[in-house]
Amino acid sequence: MKLFEPIYTAILTWARHPKAERYLAGVSFAESSFFPIPVDVMLAPMVLSDKERAWRLATITTIMSVLGGIFGYVIGAYFFDSYGTQLLDLLHGHEKFAEIKRLFLEHGTLIILVAGFTPLPYKVFTIASGVMGIAFLPFVLLSVVARGARFFLVAGLIRLGGDQLEETIHKKIEIIGWATLVLVFIGVFVYLQLK
Structure with missing residues (x-):
């Protein structure tokens, strides 16, 4: 039974939709302030x-993600x-919010670089930046650097992989999908055990 191949094919079809860039922009904005799914999947x-x-696409994603981060900052501040x-x-x-406040106190605004580039929940850091009164201009500049680096890296690696990457993913999508699912379950299990 093939579970992930139809999902992968549907995602590629949506990616070619005439309004796909608008959807990408919307998801990029929302992901930085309140939406739980990373924009990388789009x-x-x-x-x-x-x-x-x-x-x-990396530029659109970066700009809208930073604007979403500013919205998260406004939520936190006001x-x-x-x-x-x-x-x-x-x-x-x-x-998480208590931990993030501790990280801000310990590392200052540099934590925005880490949160913006890594899979950490960036939206929580944007809101926390507003709550803690982090200076707005450094917040925006660090967000541009971190989000831009992340999204241009993703776009560049995929562009570099080219048709061979697409062919490899298509051939091995079931293995990739099930392996990802297993890793998610292991991650959740470990998280619950450590809690």
Whole structure:
């Protein structure tokens, strides 16, 4: 039974949709402030489906992600007192938020570089930046550097892999899909054991 091949084919079809760039922009914005799914899952297949647009797609993703980060900052700075508890409840983020505040106190604004580039929940860091009153201009500049580096790296690696990468993924999508699923389950299990 093939489970992941139809999903992969559907994602590549959506990536070629005439409005795909708009969807990418919307998801990039939302992912930096409140949406739980990383935008890379949309960026990667879009670059794979049209490698000539790699830099354009990375630029769109970066700009909209930073704008979404600014929105997260505004939520933290102006609305956290009113709605912050509900937002943390929704994201199950009370413990993470306390840890992030500690990281800010320990490492300063450089933590934005780490959160913007790695799979850490960037949205929580954008909101925390607003709550903690991190200087706005450094926040924006560090976000541009971190998010840009991440999305241009993803786009560049996929563009570099080219048709051979697409062929390899297509041939091994079931193995990749099941391996990813197993790793997610292991990660959740380990997380629950350490909690």
